[in-house]
Amino acid sequence: MQKITTAAQMRNMDRIAMHGVYAMAPVVLMENAGHAVAERAGAWLDGWDGKDVVLFCGKGNNGGDGFVIARHILAAGARVYVYVLGKEEDYSDEARQHLHTLQQLADEETCLLLSAPQSDADWQLLQKRLLASSVVIDAMLGTGFHGSLRQPLASIVAEVNAAAAAGAVTVIAVDMPTGVNSDTGAVSNGDDDEDGPLFADMTVTFGALKRGLVLYPGRACAGHVEVDPIGMPGPLLMQLEENPAYLLQESDIAEIVVPRSPDSHKGTHGTIAIVTGSSQMAGAALMAAHGAVRSGAGKVFLRVPGATAPYCIGVQPEIMVRGVGTGDHFTAADADEIIAESKNWSVLAMGPGLGRDAETKEFLLKVLAAVTCPVVLDADALNLLAGEKALIASRGSRIIMTPHLAEFSRISGLSMAEIKADPIAAARQFASEWKVNLVLKGAPTLIVSAKTGNVYVNSTGNAGMACGGMGDVLTGMIAAMIAHQGMSDLCSAACAGVYLHGAAGDACRKDHGPYGFTPMETADVLPQVLASLEEDLALPILQQPLIGGK
Ligand SMILES: NC(=O)C1=CN([C@@H]2O[C@H](COP(=O)(O)OP(=O)(O)OC[C@H]3O[C@@H](n4cnc5c(N)ncnc54)[C@H](OP(=O)(O)O)[C@@H]3O)[C@@H](O)[C@H]2O)[C@@H](O)CC1
Ligand SMILES: Nc1ncnc2c1ncn2[C@@H]1O[C@H](COP(=O)(O)OP(=O)(O)O)[C@@H](O)[C@H]1O
Ligand SMILES: [K+]
CATH class of the missing domain: 3.40.1190.20 (Ribokinase)
Known part of the structure; x- marks a missing residue:
């Protein structure tokens, strides 16, 4: 039976995996998470070889997963533009460690590290890149999203949605589509039409399903959903927390x-x-x-x-x-x-x-x-x-x-x-x-x-x-x-x-x-x-x- 969790339950699982008897290193969990997305999305997309990918990495740990994904899909033959939306010094230790590794791989040919677009020219270039790519990976926000999308994320999400609507790209979300509340399924809905959530074709989520992936309107943003255990200890994944919820499936x-x-x-x-x-x-x-x-x-x-x-x-x-x-x-x-x-x-x-x-x-x-x-x-x-x-x-x-x-x-x-x-x-x-x-x-x-x-x-x-x-x-x-x-x-x-x-x-x-x-x-x-x-x-x-x- 497929368990459905809240962000708090997930954080608790995380805490036990890392600081309880299992003593898993945070950097390993993040490595497993990023690797799972590279593997599962790669299988779903028929491989990474020769694909142009735009990857947006937010300033939290969802962004950290993105750095790991970039390394794996590079190794699998993709060419990747990585937008790093956070400041290096603000990242968690594990995310910064993965960013450092990625920085060693950066070059002008296959792996470009870019900062958040600012000038009109930056935004035009971003639009051009999106339309010329075949895949977008959303590692902007995961379970940490709350409220309505702020800039520059709101505009980036709007550009990604526009490129997807034009049939240019397939969109893969990491853990949650950006702008979907993982506990309620409520979506970003600011003052502007452009403040809406990201619509993914596929979401790879970690450890267990999140409520926001099964409740509307979030469910409509997730596309095809796969859950990866990311190496979390089995007993931890099976353990019944208070107020459990499950997805009913054929089995x-x-x-x-x-x-x-x-x-x-x-x-x-x-x-x-x-x-x-x-x-x-x-x-x-x-x-x-x-x-x-x-x-x-x-x-x-x-x-x-x-x-x-x-x-x-x-x-x-x-x-x-x-x-x-x-x-x-x-x-x-x-x-x-x-x-x-x-x-x-x-x-x-x-x-x-x-x-x-x-x-x-x-x-x-x-x-x-x-x-x-x-x-x-x-x-x-x-x-x-x-x-x-x-x-x-x-x-x-x-x-x-x-x-x-x-x-x-x-x-x-x-x-x-x-x-x-x-x-x-x-x-x-x-x-x-x-x-x-x-x-x-x-x-x-x-x-x-x-x-x-x-x-x-x-x-x-x-x-x-x-x-x-x-x-x-x-x-x-x-x-x-x-x-x-x-x-x-x-x-x-x-x-x-x-x-x-x-x-x-x-x-x-x-x-x-x-x-x-x-x-x-x-x-x-x-x-x-x-x-x-x-x-x-x-x-x-x-x-x-x-x-x-x-
Ligand atoms: N669980 C697991 O097993 C594992 C989880 N892992 C990964 O960690 C992810 C959770 O990471 P996380 O807690 O750092 O949160 P995340 O989603 O990156 O966002 C936080 C940032 O977003 C910002 N922000 C919030 N709302 C915003 C808005 N409306 N508009 C703009 N910004 C907004 C917020 O800023 P603030 O509002 O606090 O100023 C903060 O800086 C999880 O989804 C998974 O991918 C794996 O790495 C390992 C195993
Ligand atoms: N958009 C939808 N997606 C999935 N199931 C739906 C949807 N709309 C209605 N249903 C299902 O159809 C049924 C409608 O029940 P109900 O509103 O009681 O109808 P009535 O009172 O006319 O018999 C419910 O089982 C509901 O879950
Ligand atoms: K995401």
């Missing part, structure tokens, strides 16, 4: 989604009840049920208010639909029937299209106080339950809540700005206070475990999924993951549902184009997504034929 999901047994039957794969809908929004109920069907649920029951039932019955034959009561929304009088039936259900999902009638809130409170199976709560169920922390917390972590940002803002009482400033902390805090497993939907979606407080950041999905009904499908999928995968750990089910939902959206994007595909189509590709998960990981999800096989 993590393969450990959760288990192969189906050849002699399984529909009873093995759970009874999923979707209790939701209202006359205005029958479609939401149907989409949630369809998400469950396409995820491999054994049986899917849909219970809707009586007046909504005619719009749902017979629409999809595999969904068993029944109306409850006679109204167009649920009321407390409908609760007993649901509670009685729930004894036979593996999981209950409520919320999509439920409506926000005060009577429906009474229904919800009554049902939640009585049912014993795990519950997935989405959409209007969340809106209705804002303020009901005590009831939810009393359910012993047997609930998954799946709000999008606006719903999360409503239920948590946090403003959008507060959530966006630190979504990981906001999500973790909420899950801890409400004692729930939380799926905070968005780009990217975050999942928080009620038991451990661990945060998982999803890596799949795309903007084509920003359309009504996409979250309804996810509700059904997560419910199905709990039931048909028999996942007693609700957080694992939520992770599997979220990852596969995004992967299905990515498959749709490939098949249909960047947007315009529907939630139902997204659900429909789930079997193929599971098949490719199985192929990529050689998992025996598909059964071997007993006879007639090759």
Whole structure:
């Protein structure tokens, strides 16, 4: 599982590597970091031989990494212009040491050491060099960036972005793209348009992923990301610091989604009840049920208010639909029937299209106080339950809540700005206070475990999924993951549902184009997504034929 760190956690790791029992020399860590970029970017670019490279080295240790990179790519056959943006005396000892080594290699032919541009002529020369080069390496700022870019960095970044937009250069970022906050993903955004962040094609980051590389808008600046351990001791990289966060990847999901047994039957794969809908929004109920069907649920029951039932019955034959009561929304009088039936259900999902009638809130409170199976709560169920922390917390972590940002803002009482400033902390805090497993939907979606407080950041999905009904499908999928995968750990089910939902959206994007595909189509590709998960990981999800096989 790929760990995601903050700058402070990274600095702590650094400190232990250098000053704790491992006693690694700082100059060695910097050497390893620079070498890792030269190697990984070289492999990605098909080698350095014959390439003209412009390398910008900032005044901190990110710049020190740049001096090491220059030496390695020179040795690999590149010609390099190195802009040294700091003063020699201000560099850290290790950075200065690497600068001294590079100074011995400097010449007019292959390795030019230059200072920050000042005159108009300097800037024109810089522009010319950028357009004549094939690669730019950004070693200006890494985890030390804060605020908005100051000069001359702001103008250099603008020139690099312009050269990249003109198709002239490939841009490689060292540790972080310059102008991206490594803890929040916030980007430099000063008074001027030109104060924006650098957009890289590739980022090689050290030790572990940084939050700013997985959270937007920073994520959009990073391009292809590779993590290099830079020789940090293994136990240090694996060690769990406080408040850990992880990136969810395919291999993590393969450990959760288990192969189906050849002699399984529909009873093995759970009874999923979707209790939701209202006359205005029958479609939401149907989409949630369809998400469950396409995820491999054994049986899917849909219970809707009586007046909504005619719009749902017979629409999809595999969904068993029944109306409850006679109204167009649920009321407390409908609760007993649901509670009685729930004894036979593996999981209950409520919320999509439920409506926000005060009577429906009474229904919800009554049902939640009585049912014993795990519950997935989405959409209007969340809106209705804002303020009901005590009831939810009393359910012993047997609930998954799946709000999008606006719903999360409503239920948590946090403003959008507060959530966006630190979504990981906001999500973790909420899950801890409400004692729930939380799926905070968005780009990217975050999942928080009620038991451990661990945060998982999803890596799949795309903007084509920003359309009504996409979250309804996810509700059904997560419910199905709990039931048909028999996942007693609700957080694992939520992770599997979220990852596969995004992967299905990515498959749709490939098949249909960047947007315009529907939630139902997204659900429909789930079997193929599971098949490719199985192929990529050689998992025996598909059964071997007993006879007639090759
Ligand atoms: N972690 C590891 O394992 C290893 C880490 N290593 C490397 O160290 C890097 C971290 O180094 P770092 O701490 O020196 O910070 P860095 O990013 O160079 O920037 C600091 C400088 O930027 C300046 N500055 C800040 N904001 C600014 C702005 N808006 N506009 C303009 N300037 C601004 C700030 O100036 P100040 O604001 O303080 O005046 C300060 O001078 C890390 O990313 C990695 O590459 C490897 O070498 C070894 C192993
Ligand atoms: N830009 C995006 N990138 C990745 N996933 C996205 C993006 N926009 C939306 N999604 C996903 O689509 C789903 C939308 O859910 P939601 O807003 O609840 O829709 P609805 O309420 O209409 O069903 C979420 O799972 C969300 O993560
Ligand atoms: K950088």
